[in-house]
Amino acid sequence: MAKRLFVKGNEAVAMAAIEAGCRYYFGYPITPQSDIPEYLSRELPKLGGEFIQAESEIASINMLLGASATGVRAMTSSSGPGISLKQEGISYMAGSELPGVIVDIARSGPGLGGIDASQADYFQAVKGGGHGGYHIVVLAPCSVQEMYDLTMLAFDLADIYRMPAMVLADSVVGQMKEPLVLHARPETVLPPKDWAVRGKGNGEQRVVKSLFLGDGELEAHNWKLHAKYGVLKERESRWEEFQTTDAELLVTAFGSAARIAKTAIMMVREEGLKVGLLRPITLFPFPEKAYATLTERCKKVLDIELNTGQMIEDVRLSVARDAEVLFYGRPPGAGSLPTPEELYSQIKKYY
Amino acid sequence: MQQVFKRPISLKDVQTHFCPGCHHGTIHRLIAEAMDEFGVQHRTIGVASVGCSVFLYGYFDIDVVEAPHGRASAVATGVKRARPDCFVFTYQGDGDLAAIGTAEIIHAANRGEDITVFFVNNTTYGMTGGQMAPTTLVGQKTSTSPYGRNQGKDGAPIRMAELLTQLDGVAFSARVAVNSPRNLMDAKKQIKKAVRYQVEGKGFSFIEALSACPTNWGMSPLQANERVGTEMSDYYKLGVFKNVENL
Numbered sequence: 111m112a113k114r115l116f117v118k119g120n121e122a123v124a125m126a127a128i129e130a131g132c133r134y135y136f137g138y139p140i141t142p143q144s145d146i147p148e149y150l151s152r153e154l155p156k157l158g159g160e161f162i163q164a165e166s167e168i169a170s171i172n173m174l175l176g177a178s179a180t181g182v183r184a185m186t187s188s189s190g191p192g193i194s195l196k197q198e199g200i201s202y203m204a205g206s207e208l209p210g211v212i213v214d215i216a217r218s219g220p221g222l223g224g225i226d227a228s229q230a231d232y233f234q235a236v237k238g239g240g241h242g243g244y245h246i247v248v249l250a251p252c253s254v255q256e257m258y259d260l261t262m263l264a265f266d267l268a269d270i271y272r273m274p275a276m277v278l279a280d281s282v283v284g285q286m287k288e289p290l291v292l293h294a295r296p297e298t299v300l301p302p303k304d305w306a307v308r309g310k311g312n313g314e315q316r317v318v319k320s321l322f323l324g325d326g327e328l329e330a331h332n333w334k335l336h337a338k339y340g341v342l343k344e345r346e347s348r349w350e351e352f353q354t355t356d357a358e359l360l361v362t363a364f365g366s367a368a369r370i371a372k373t374a375i376m377m378v379r380e381e382g383l384k385v386g387l388l389r390p391i392t393l394f395p396f397p398e399k400a401y402a403t404l405t406e407r408c409k410k411v412l413d414i415e416l417n418t419g420q421m422i423e424d425v426r427l428s429v430a431r432d433a434e435v436l437f438y439g440r441p442p443g444a445g446s447l448p449t450p451e452e453l454y455s456q457i458k459k460y461y
Numbered sequence: 462m463q464q465v466f467k468r469p470i471s472l473k474d475v476q477t478h479f480c481p482g483c484h485h486g487t488i489h490r491l492i493a494e495a496m497d498e499f500g501v502q503h504r505t506i507g508v509a510s511v512g513c514s515v516f517l518y519g520y521f522d523i524d525v526v527e528a529p530h531g532r533a534s535a536v537a538t539g540v541k542r543a544r545p546d547c548f549v550f551t552y553q554g555d556g557d558l559a560a561i562g563t564a565e566i567i568h569a570a571n572r573g574e575d576i577t578v579f580f581v582n583n584t585t586y587g588m589t590g591g592q593m594a595p596t597t598l599v600g601q602k603t604s605t606s607p608y609g610r611n612q613g614k615d616g617a618p619i620r621m622a623e624l625l626t627q628l629d630g631v632a633f634s635a636r637v638a639v640n641s642p643r644n645l646m647d648a649k650k651q652i653k654k655a656v657r658y659q660v661e662g663k664g665f666s667f668i669e670a671l672s673a674c675p676t677n678w679g680m681s682p683l684q685a686n687e688r689v690g691t692e693m694s695d696y697y698k699l700g701v702f703k704n705v706e707n708l
Contacts, residue, residue, distance in 0.1 A: 134543055160542040164535070165568035172532040172565070176539025179526040180506070180547075184539070202529045307524035307540070309504035309547045317518040319509075319527035 114289040119257040119279060120145035122290050123213055124153070126261035127185055129295050132211070133159030134184035136173035138166060138192060141225045142281035143215035146187040167192040171199030171212070178203070178210040179318040181306030183265055187213035190231050191222070193239070200274055201240030204335070205320025207305075209268035211261065212246075213277045215284040218442030227280040227366055228442030232420035235278045236394045243332070245339050247275035247346070248393040250364040254288035260391070266298045267346060271338055272305075278393060280416070282366035282447070343395040350389040351400070353379065357386030359461050360404055362425055363414040364390050367448075371414050374453035383461050393421070401428035408433075412460050414453060415439045416446075436460050469493035471502040473522045482682025484672035484689075485513060487639045488581060489520055491649050492550070495656040496523075501548040508537045510562075512554040513587045531562025534569035537576045548659060550577040556586045559595040559619050566621075570665050573630030577659045577666045579652075580621060582697065583674040591677030595619045598696055603677070618696065622669040626703040632664030634703040638671040640689040644699065651701065654708045663706050671697055 117125070124146050127135070135150040147163065154161045160177075164170035170186045177184040188196060193214045203210055214235060218228040238244045247267045249260040257279060264275035307316050322328040352372060354360065363371045368389040375385050388404060390397050405411060411429055413422045418441050426435050438456045440446045468474060471493035479485045496502050502523055509517035511530035518525035528536040533551035541549040558566050558580050569576065585603055586592040593606040596618045600609040610618075622636040633655055637648035651668060658666035671693050673685035680688065 134539070136539065162538065162542065162572075165564050168532065169535040169538075169565050169568065172528065172535035173539035173542070175528070175532075176508070176526060176536035176541075177543040178539070179536075180540055180543040182543045184543070198529055199532070202527075206527065307506050307526055308544060309506060310522070310524050311503050315518070315522055315524060317525045317527070319518065319525070321515060321527060 112291045114291055116287055117254060117290050118145055118285060118287050119251070119254045120215060120284045121149055122254045122257040123187070123261045123277065124149035125292070126258040127211070128153060128157065130183060130262045130265040131295065132183040132185050132265060133157060134177045134182055135159070136162045136164050136170035136177070136184070136186050137188065138164055138170050140189045140192045142217060142284055143187050143189050143213065146213060167195035168198065171196035174210045175199055175203050175206070175208060178208045179206070179307050181303040181308065185211040185213065187215065189215050189217045190219050190228070193231065193234060197234070197240035200246060201242050201244060202320055203274045204238070204244035204246060205242065206318050207272040208274065208318065209272055210274050211264045211268055211277065212274055213261070214279070216278065216280045224443055225281060226442050226444055227282040227416055227447055229280060229365060229367060229415050230417040230420065230442060231278060232393065232415070232417065235276050236396070244335060245394050246273055247271065247342065248278050249275065250278050250391060250393050251283055252365050252368050252389065253283070254286065254290050257283060258290055258292070262295055266296070266300065269300045271342060273338065278365070280366050339395070343398070346392060347395045347397040347399065348391040349397040349400045350391060352387040352389070354386035354388060354404055356384050357408050358384045358410065359457065360386055360388055360408045360411045361414060361457060362388045362390070362411055364393060364421060367414050367416050370448055370450055371453055373450035374457055377450060377454045378457050378461070383458070385457055385461065396424045396428065398428040401425060402430060405430040405433035410434050410436070410460070412436045412438060412457065416442055469497045471496040471521055471523060473520055475520065477520055478516060479513065480676045482673055482675040482685050484639050484670070485581065487645070488579065488670045488672065491639070491652045492579060493521065494649065495653045496548070498653060499656055499660045501660060504546060505548040505550070506540050506544065508533045508540065508549065508551040510551065510553040510557040512557055514552050514554055514581065517552055531557050531560070532565055533557065534562065534565040534576070534578060538569050538572070538574050541574055541576050545575070550579060552579045553581070554587065555580070555582045555584065555594045555596040559621050567628070570625050570667065571628045571630045573632070573665050575659055575662060575664060577655050578668070580667065580669045581672045582621070582669055583672040584618070584693065585674050585677045587674050587677055598692060620697060622667065622702050625667055630665050631667060631703055632705045633658045633666035633708070635701040636669040636671065636697055636699050638689050638694060638699055640671070640673065640686050654704070657708055658706070
């Protein structure tokens with residue numbers, strides 16, 4: 111049996127980054143993600159890497175931009191308020207087609223809010239939180255193991271599609287300890303970084319930029335980015351289905367909410383209720399086809415989120431036209447994390 | 462016949478977009494000459510900022526990364542940490558470096574990043590049409606200080622070259638001008654020193670270059686050139702403020 115470690119989700123992210131070959135981390139302290147910089151500040155120097163605690167979130171995302179432009183694997187992490195500050199840099203990275211991994215261990219808001227688990231960063235993660243109209247890859251782990259696996263995937267997708275990739279979790283997944291099975295980085299064919307700036311040597315000048323002023327240049331650039339998002343949707347949509355085959359009510363939730371929902375579904379199943387779970391793993395690209403396919407038969411969908419309803423917009427756009435989409439959510443804050451019993455009664459109510 | 466003057470190989474053979482009388486082109490050239498002298502063109506990564514200086518990649522024949530407004534020193538930090546073997550410089554205007562990018566420059570300097578920062582001070586936001594900059598002189602009229610900069614409300618213009626000397630991470634800091642042959646020759650000397658600091662791995666180096674902006678100052682190129690040597694140099698004293706290795 112493979113060796114199992116008992117670690118926090120945040121630590122799993124840091125371990126995965128190292129396994130994925132990331133040697134450059136730039137960040138700024140914020141609860142509930144500080145285990146990530148703490149871990150990497152200890153481990154990266156031993157590996158010849160660089161750890162910088164920057165003066166701000168803005169500086170750290172721009173350090174990531176600079177390091178990534180040279181072709182190395184690099185990352186930053188933060189929580190909601192810090193991610194808001196990083197949005198400027200994320201937009202520039204998206205515009206400059208730079209890979210790079212950004213981890214958001216979301217906390218509750220708006221404003222200073224609190225440090226409780228929240229899924230209210232869905233919009234700022236999935237909808238292109240910065241200016242100018244763009245998307246980034248968004249992965250939503252629901253376990254410590256997935257924190258490890260999806261962080262590695264984030265590095266690969268970022269490199270393959272030349273775009274930033276975000277791991278979106280919250281304090282439940284980031285702070286809880288679970289068994290983790292370490293494994294080697296998956297073997298993936300990655301495109302050569304023939305765009306990276308390393309000093310031109312004897313070759314042609316290379317420029318990493320997002321400014322396009324020539325006639326028609328920027329429009330063409332935007333269409334190119336748009337086409338890439340279409341390819342992502344086609345090839346990289348990921349989701350988990352749990353007991354969906356005979357489901358008459360389809361519960362959908364991501365990340366920590368999906369964990370609680372799954373327990374509630376097991377409870378109602380014991381009573382013979384045919385309820386299943388569709389859990390998007392990629393929030394961008396959103397697994398539209400999975401929703402369309404499942405709602406051809408199952409016409410009732412209950413969306414559960416730790417917010418007042420954000421992912422539900424994408425769910426509504428993805429389900430079959432005659433499917434009904436119901437919602438149960440709790441805005442984040444101390445004492446607002448739903449229990450399995452609470453979701454159990456909601457499921458029974460809507461079944 | 463012997464050729465005594467030629468284009469530096471670090472510069473492309475193209476015309477610049479800069480306005481007549483602007484000093485950016487001259488400053489570009491001096492930096493390129495210094496890069497040629499140390500033979501670093503092939504291993505240089507320049508970081509362009511937002512403003513008139515963004516077109517760096519159009520004029521320098523080197524690899525370039527474009528930074529968001531004010532963030533060039535942070536971007537250069539990431540570049541240099543990942544490629545310590547490269548010569549890394551930023552080229553930033555006064556709005557970029559001394560207003561929106563204040564945190565980034567202070568902390569890159571304080572960490573003693575092994576980079577070279579070229580800071581072009583023309584006392585105005587050039588590309589956006591001549592608004593008040595953190596370096597606009599007291600009394601100077603701009604499109605957003607139509608009654609002249611008011612020290613009581615807007616504060617006094619910031620002297621970056623002096624301010625940065627307070628940080629232990631800064632190895633070299635100088636202010637230069639290119640408005641006269643004499644100043645230009647000195648500027649060339651100081652820019653070389655700034656490049657040498659990094660080439661020899663001796664720490665963070667900073668050059669503030671005073672520049673004319675005739676278009677936004679509402680002056681002829683000659684008048685603007687003169688202003689650099691008089692009003693501007695009176696407030697922004699030329700000189701070397703820090704040179705820890707006595708290069």
